[in-house]
Amino acid sequence: DAGVIQSPRHEVTEMGQEVTLRCKPISGHNSLFWYRQTMMRGLELLIYFNNNVPIDDSGMPEDRFSAKMPNASFSTLKIQPSEPRDSAVYFCASSFPYNEQFFGPGTRLTVL
């Protein structure tokens, strides 16, 4: 298996623009997680899906953030409008329930 795939790997955008991050989980995994990592706050869980259904979105910072999982092999995290404070590395991870998570390589987002 290729592991968790994320795209793009790097994204530079201007404040106010829409940003869409994409994730393909490991085939067969039915839990998917979106995290944000910064030096100040470490690794923060944004949202967690189980069988394509959002279970816990309490970590989503505000209404500017939204996530979807239309099928078992694809998820998106959208930020609209983006702000400089959204600059961070965003990770997607997948797992079987109650098992270790496998992380993607991350998307480094810079909002100017």
Added chain:
Amino acid sequence: EDQVTQSPEALRLQEGESSSLNCSYTVSGLRGLFWYRQDPGKGPEFLFTLYSAGEEKEKERLKATLTKKESFLHITAPKPEDSATYLCAGLMNSGGYQKVTFGTGTKLQVIP
């Protein structure tokens, strides 16, 4: 509130100088404790899962142990390639679904 705390924040070792990293947790109903390694610019890489107090797991120079309050990652005779940030995470059941809480990590530097 479920919490996972890692110490020290940073650790600098000479090559061959053994040491331990600590992960203390206050979570209700711990189902498992994960250890990850993260290299700069990459996603966390899974190392170990520990499920019950007294359990130990080993991989090369690393050994992870678990008690009812904390976990240790012992590094024996480290080499420069062991330099990385080590993250631990507690897995628990929350409302019938899994919840994972990450610590902020220990940044390990091994000097030749």
